[in-house]
Amino acid sequence: MEKKEIVVLEDILGSNKKIAGQIRKRLEARGILTINFMSSPGAGKTTLLEKIAERLKQNFKMAVIEGDIETERDAERIRAKGIPAWQIITGGACHLEAKMVAKIFPDIPPDLNFLFIENVGNLICPASYDLGESLRCVLLSTPEGDDKPKKYPKAFVTSHCLILTKADLLPHLPFDLERAKKEALEINPRLEIFVTSALTGEGLEELVNFFISSLQKLTSSHA
Amino acid sequence: MEKKEIVVLEDILGSNKKIAGQIRKRLEARGILTINFMSSPGAGKTTLLEKIAERLKQNFKMAVIEGDIETERDAERIRAKGIPAWQIITGGACHLEAKMVAKIFPDIPPDLNFLFIENVGNLICPASYDLGESLRCVLLSTPEGDDKPKKYPKAFVTSHCLILTKADLLPHLPFDLERAKKEALEINPRLEIFVTSALTGEGLEELVNFFISSLQKLTSSHA
Numbered sequence: 535m536e537k538k539e540i541v542v543l544e545d546i547l548g549s550n551k552k553i554a555g556q557i558r559k560r561l562e563a564r565g566i567l568t569i570n571f572m573s574s575p576g577a578g579k580t581t582l583l584e585k586i587a588e589r590l591k592q593n594f595k596m597a598v599i600e601g602d603i604e605t606e607r608d609a610e611r612i613r614a615k616g617i618p619a620w621q622i623i624t625g626g627a628c629h630l631e632a633k634m635v636a637k638i639f640p641d642i643p644p645d646l647n648f649l650f651i652e653n654v655g656n657l658i659c660p661a662s663y664d665l666g667e668s669l670r671c672v673l674l675s676t677p678e679g680d681d682k683p684k685k686y687p688k689a690f691v692t693s694h695c696l697i698l699t700k701a702d703l704l705p706h707l708p709f710d711l712e713r714a715k716k717e718a719l720e721i722n723p724r725l726e727i728f729v730t731s732a733l734t735g736e737g738l739e740e741l742v743n744f745f746i747s748s749l750q751k752l753t754s755s756h757a
Numbered sequence: 758m759e760k761k762e763i764v765v766l767e768d769i770l771g772s773n774k775k776i777a778g779q780i781r782k783r784l785e786a787r788g789i790l791t792i793n794f795m796s797s798p799g800a801g802k803t804t805l806l807e808k809i810a811e812r813l814k815q816n817f818k819m820a821v822i823e824g825d826i827e828t829e830r831d832a833e834r835i836r837a838k839g840i841p842a843w844q845i846i847t848g849g850a851c852h853l854e855a856k857m858v859a860k861i862f863p864d865i866p867p868d869l870n871f872l873f874i875e876n877v878g879n880l881i882c883p884a885s886y887d888l889g890e891s892l893r894c895v896l897l898s899t900p901e902g903d904d905k906p907k908k909y910p911k912a913f914v915t916s917h918c919l920i921l922t923k924a925d926l927l928p929h930l931p932f933d934l935e936r937a938k939k940e941a942l943e944i945n946p947r948l949e950i951f952v953t954s955a956l957t958g959e960g961l962e963e964l965v966n967f968f969i970s971s972l973q974k975l976t977s978s979h980a
Contacts, residue, residue: 574797575880575909576901603881605908626911628851628881655909656881657798658826658851677900677923678799685828686798686878688849700900706929 546631550663553632557639557666561649565756566642567749568649570665572689573673575655578699580608581732582673583650587615589742594749596648599638601630603654618643629659632666647749661688669748671695676703680714687721695726697741702731769854773886776855780862780889784872788979789865790972791872793888795912796896798878801922803831804955805896806873810838812965817972819871822861824853826877841866852882855889870972884911892971894918899926903937906944913941918949920964925954 561568571579583598590596598619600608609621620638622630630653642649651667653660672693674682677700683690690696696718704711711729718725726744730737784791794802806821813819821842823831832844843861845853853876865872874890876883884895895916897905900923906913913919919941927934934952941948949967953960 574799574878574901575905576797576898602908604910607904607908628879654881655797656851656879658877658879659882675799675900677898677926678797681828681830682798685825685830687827703900703926703929706926 547662550632553636554664554666557632557635558668560639561642561666562668562752563756564644564646565749565753566646566649567669567745567752568651568665568667569669569671569745570651570653570660570667571671571673572653572657572660572693573655573675573699574657574678577655577673577675577678578732579652579655579673580611582697582699582730583612583652584615585732585735585738586650586742586745587612587617589738590648590745591616594647594746595643595645596650597642597646599630599635599649599651601634601652601654603627608652624654627654628656629654629663630665631663635665648745657682657686657689661692668752669694669745671697673697673699674714675700676707676709680710680717683714683717683721690718690725691722693722693725695728695744698727698729700731700733701729701736702733770885773855776859777887777889780855780858781891783862784865784889785891785975786979787867787869788972788976789869789872790892790968790975791874791888791890792892792894792968793874793876793883793890794894794896795876795880795883795916796878796898796922797880797901800878800896800898800901801955802875802878802896803834805920805922805953806835806875807838808955808958808961809873809965809968810835810840812961813871813968814839817870817969818866818868819873820865820869822853822858822872822874824857824875824877826850831875847877850877851879852877852886853888854886858888871968880905880909880912884915891975892917892968894920896920896922897937898923899930899932903933903940906937906941910944913948914945916945916948918951918967921950921952923954923956924952924959925956 609619612619832842835842895912
């Protein structure tokens with residue numbers, strides 16, 4: 535990488551980190567738990583959010599920020615579940631940045647409990663950009679293969695939680711669940727791991743309970 | 758995007774394009790068909806290359822350049838098939854660039870027929886970087902979903918060929934093959950589309966024949 539590139543990248547990341555820190559502070563002070571979902575395209579982020587919405591919306595207020603290069607499709611799917619959603623169309627950019635979330639900030643209802651951010655489908659670049667989230671989750675779908683944590687380490691190293699998706703496809707795939715977990719924990723021992731299927735419902739209750747207990751910790755620490 | 762970022766990005770892309778043009782000219786003059794494989798992580802690029810190697814190696818000389826953020830795993834898999842492979846570890850960078858390929862250039866045997874380049878697993882950023890290839894192929898695996906061409910258009914718009922992979926999983930997935938083809942052709946009508954399964958062998962003969970006829974066109978135009 536040339537020197538000029540490095541300087542500019544540091545500028546961007548430095549200013550991103552500052553904005554993200556302000557977002558996190560203000561959202562957490564309001565008792566809002568913000569969760570950043572990162573993954574490859576098609577790992578099942580939107581479908582998982584639809585299922586989470588069905589379970590959370592009885593007792594909690596949630597909203598979703600959708601990041602996509604093109605199309606409003608994902609926000610439309612979330613709105614169809616009765617959940618408010620903002621679509622950020624990056625127009626080519628490969629990740630969300632904190633300044634994009636900051637633009638939406640004034641519209642976020644103060645009585646929200648959960649703010650989910652679905653990042654652009656990319657297992658690499660989003661990992662470098664703090665969005666002001668309280669929890670970062672990386673999703674890995676079983677068809678992607680059990681060798682991905684060490685091949686794409688940054689998303690796994692910077693996350694609090696690993697959500698293995700499409701577990702219902704396991705009988706049809708050469709995916710070694712123990713290998714994937716072991717590799718992920720080797721590079722990040724603090725990872726909470728959930729094995730899920732949006733189709734069968736496997737693992738969804740555990741995952742939603744983890745989000746609820748994370749919210750309770752946040753609100754009690756700010757009480 | 759700030760002004761400074763745009764200027765730097767144009768510098769990088771401009772210099773990349775120049776290097777790529779030189780690589781293409783020299784490889785084509787030698788009668789080598791270079792094919793750039795781009796896709797999300799886990800779409801099956803390496804497995805497809807293993808299967809292509811089995812079919813090509815009787816009658817042709819092929820080699821592979823493997824691009825990965827970390828690990829030599831993919832190059833090792835290709836070498837195990839008796840095919841020469843160079844591993845480029847980008848150490849965090851989300852795509853290959855022409856200057857990385859240029860470094861390998863002196864080691865490329867002059868009597869090669871096919872040079873495959875497996876890009877970093879990322880459906881977004883690699884599409885902006887010409888590597889000097891003669892053919893660009895985007896792979897989309899069926900578990901990623903049929904809505905991806907319009908959500909991640911650049912990889913589809915800049916490719917000559919779309920390889921749908923993991924067709925054997927279709928009975929277990931809500932993937933609409935006709936929708937995926939239609940969306941891809943709407944944004945790029947010149948796309949050659951192949952429906953393949955590395956597991957069952959479906960579509961591999963058609964794909965390999967397409968590569969062979971592309972090589973024949975190249976060598977006859979340089980004869």
